[in-house]
Amino acid sequence: xxxxxxxxxxxxxxxxxxxAAAIAxxxxxxxxxxxxxxxxxxxxxWLEPMVEVVSAVGRVAYGPVVVGDVVGLFDAGFxxxxxxxxxxxxxxxxxxxxxxxxxTFARCGITDPLSLADYQALGGLAGLRKALxxxxxxxxxxxxxxxxxxxxxxxxPTGIKWKTVLETASAQKYIICNADEGxxxxxxxxxxxxxxxxxxxxxxxxxxxATGASMGYVYIRSEYPDAVRVMREAVRIARLNGVxxxxxLGSEYQFEIEVRVGAGAYVCGEETSxxxxxxxxxxxxxxxxxxxxxxxxxxRPTVINNVISLASVPVILDKGAAYYRDFxxxxxxxxxxxxxxxxxxxxxxFEAAFGLTLGEIVDDIGGGTAxxxxxxxxxxxxxxxxxxxxxLFDTPFDxxxxxxxxxxxxxxxxxxxxxxxxMLKQARFAMEFCAAESCGKxxxxxxxxxxxxxxxxxxxxxxxxxxxxxxxxxxxQTMKFGSLCALGGFxxxxxxxxxxxxxxxxxxxxxxxxxx
Amino acid sequence: MTQxxxxxxxxxVTAILGRWLDAEGPLLPILHDIQAEFGYLPKAALPIVxxxxxxxxxxxxxxxxxxxxxxxxxxxxxxLKLCRAExxxxxxxxxxxDAARAALGVDWHGTSADGKVTLEPVFCLGLCACAPSAMLxxxxxxxxTAERLTKLMDGMR
Numbered sequence: 001x002x003x004x005x006x007x008x009x010x011x012x013x014x015x016x017x018x019x020a021a022a023i024a025x026x027x028x029x030x031x032x033x034x035x036x037x038x039x040x041x042x043x044x045x046w047l048e049p050m051v052e053v054v055s056a057v058g059r060v061a062y063g064p065v066v067v068g069d070v071v072g073l074f075d076a077g078f079x080x081x082x083x084x085x086x087x088x089x090x091x092x093x094x095x096x097x098x099x100x101x102x103x104t105f106a107r108c109g110i111t112d113p114l115s116l117a118d119y120q121a122l123g124g125l126a127g128l129r130k131a132l133x134x135x136x137x138x139x140x141x142x143x144x145x146x147x148x149x150x151x152x153x154x155x156x157p158t159g160i161k162w163k164t165v166l167e168t169a170s171a172q173k174y175i176i177c178n179a180d181e182g183x184x185x186x187x188x189x190x191x192x193x194x195x196x197x198x199x200x201x202x203x204x205x206x207x208x209x210a211t212g213a214s215m216g217y218v219y220i221r222s223e224y225p226d227a228v229r230v231m232r233e234a235v236r237i238a239r240l241n242g243v244x245x246x247x248x249l250g251s252e253y254q255f256e257i258e259v260r261v262g263a264g265a266y267v268c269g270e271e272t273s274x275x276x277x278x279x280x281x282x283x284x285x286x287x288x289x290x291x292x293x294x295x296x297x298x299x300r301p302t303v304i305n306n307v308i309s310l311a312s313v314p315v316i317l318d319k320g321a322a323y324y325r326d327f328x329x330x331x332x333x334x335x336x337x338x339x340x341x342x343x344x345x346x347x348x349x350f351e352a353a354f355g356l357t358l359g360e361i362v363d364d365i366g367g368g369t370a371x372x373x374x375x376x377x378x379x380x381x382x383x384x385x386x387x388x389x390x391x392l393f394d395t396p397f398d399x400x401x402x403x404x405x406x407x408x409x410x411x412x413x414x415x416x417x418x419x420x421x422x423m424l425k426q427a428r429f430a431m432e433f434c435a436a437e438s439c440g441k442x443x444x445x446x447x448x449x450x451x452x453x454x455x456x457x458x459x460x461x462x463x464x465x466x467x468x469x470x471x472x473x474x475x476x477q478t479m480k481f482g483s484l485c486a487l488g489g490f491x492x493x494x495x496x497x498x499x500x501x502x503x504x505x506x507x508x509x510x511x512x513x514x515x516x
Numbered sequence: 517m518t519q520x521x522x523x524x525x526x527x528x529v530t531a532i533l534g535r536w537l538d539a540e541g542p543l544l545p546i547l548h549d550i551q552a553e554f555g556y557l558p559k560a561a562l563p564i565v566x567x568x569x570x571x572x573x574x575x576x577x578x579x580x581x582x583x584x585x586x587x588x589x590x591x592x593x594x595x596l597k598l599c600r601a602e603x604x605x606x607x608x609x610x611x612x613x614d615a616a617r618a619a620l621g622v623d624w625h626g627t628s629a630d631g632k633v634t635l636e637p638v639f640c641l642g643l644c645a646c647a648p649s650a651m652l653x654x655x656x657x658x659x660x661t662a663e664r665l666t667k668l669m670d671g672m673r
Contacts, residue, residue: 279540297541
């Protein structure tokens with residue numbers, strides 16, 4: 001009998017390893033033969049560790065399971081899917097999953113992430129096989145027509161990037177996967193790498209075929225040791241089975257992948273800084289042009305894409321550009337794995353077509369706050385994303401709609417804050433974070449962020465607050481338009497949104513007290 | 517202790533270099549491996565790396581000091597990383613961090629007087645839906661509370 005206990009690090013953080021060990025021990029004690037599969041996470045983190053078994057009606061789940069529940073689960077007969085207070089029923093029918101459109105995450109949480117047989121049984125490698133039968137130009141055209149845009153946050157059309165690299169002549173080109181997922185509130189890259197690593201490998205191989213690149217690097221942040229381990233093992237298995245190597249699936253194409261590990265610098269998520277880091281240099285941002293597509297890694301033509309962008313390519317090749325493009329709204333096509341995080345009642349991964357409103361995501365799907373207090377603000381898009389108040393919850397999840405409201409969807413992480421949040425403190429943190437992580441190349445970011453912290457402190461202490469607020473706005477203006485990359489350039493988003501939407505939090509202490 | 521740690525340093529560093537010299541952009545993997553071998557980056561290792569890669573010592577030093585992960589001295593017997601980023605802040609991470617600093621009697625990057633625990637800040641472990649989060653000796657912990665941290669650390673030597 002199979003028992004699924006997620007090996008995802010989010011589940012492990014909530015005790016999945018201990019639960020798996022307890023299930024194995026209890027099964028042995030009872031003389032029941034069970035095979036424990038460490039699947040990826042389905043992304044319902046409030047129910048993790050979520051244990052699943054195969055019953056007559058399909059996969060059924062129990063959760064959240066702690067070690068103390070294991071004996072009771074066996075007593076109730078959970079191996080055949082019978083009732084128990086922790087029973088959640090048919091997994092696929094759970095509303096949080098049933099409402100999703102899982103294209104990129106189609107397999108995540110279902111299989112043993114390192115079983116290439118499972119991967120293929122669930123449609124894996126179908127996209128690559130189709131790509132192998134096409135000319136490189138046709139593969140690029142398919143990705144362009146799908147409307148896929150960079151899921152790392154910049155939203156640049158993936159097909160255009162690929163086309164540039166395809167058309168740039170060079171004996172050596174590279175596919176680099178940006179897996180430096182540093183934004184707080186985001187974990188979709190981690191989930192894919194831990195839960196369905198072959199889909200990323202498949203996407204990178206397709207990118208190689210499309211652009212004429214034969215070498216790929218996955219640059220994973222060091223804060224993700226589990227993802228590093230699973231990806232390295234997946235690469236090894238892919239190589240053994242001819243998915244990677246001198247002849248990809250027996251074709252004339254060759255492709256290799258190496259996994260590299262970052263060293264704790266947030267700015268290395270910026271593509272040019274990542275390239276320098278991969279070359280063994282300080283992670284200093286490069287001025288553009290030249291574009292990485294022309295002169296990237298070691299000055300050679302380089303595709304640099306986010307994990308989710310690359311992991312979305314196999315389904316596009318498999319089912320066709322039109323299938324993917326028909327989801328979504330406006331110029332935001334396809335699906336986006338939204339990550340509901342922080343003080344959310346139902347935190348987790350929700351993949352859906354673009355177009356849900358922020359309110360639907362936060363209140364309806366996320367269930368409001370975990371603390372039970374009112375939602376005060378949500379930060380969308382990581383530490384460089386804007387804080388949205390309830391008044392803007394009608395904003396549809398779409399690149400352009402968020403830009404119109406002075407925000408960004410970034411890597412699609414949403415951090416929920418309840419009414420105990422102090423928005424001046426959050427604005428100060430944005431500046432402090434920028435100061436700590438600035439690469440130091442440009443002055444607005446390097447110096448501006450430090451001055452920003454000082455100004456926020458003066459506001460807090462009531463020292464000429466009106467003057468300081470003007471100064472803060474001016475400083476943000478300089479950072480926004482004078483910085484070389486998004487770190488300095490986007491730090492004003494959280495700062496100004498906090499100031500504009502929650503001005504009461506920026507009043508000096510005595511006034512605030514008097515108002516209460 | 518340092519001398520004990522650094523016994524046969526040139527040979528050990530050279531062995532690590534041998535694994536990476538054919539790689540493209542080998543410096544970060546080399547530094548990671550040296551830190552894994554010694555627990556930190558010994559000063560004496562850096563000139564050997566510079567020589568092997570045909571770059572200046574200053575360049576190696578510049579890279580070492582750019583990245584938060586690299587340390588120049590041995591850490592405590594255990595390393596506790598607490599997430600300080602927004603998702604963890606929204607779930608009371610700041611209070612957990614304050615409690616940990618008080619309990620250990622150290623500030624960020626410090627090691628407790630008994631040499632048991634080094635406390636490091638980390639900005640996101642990707643466990644944002646089970647915040648606040650921590651990593652203790654490479655093992656992830658979600659929904660951390662001050663009590664849970666105390667219990668975890670009491671169980672260690």
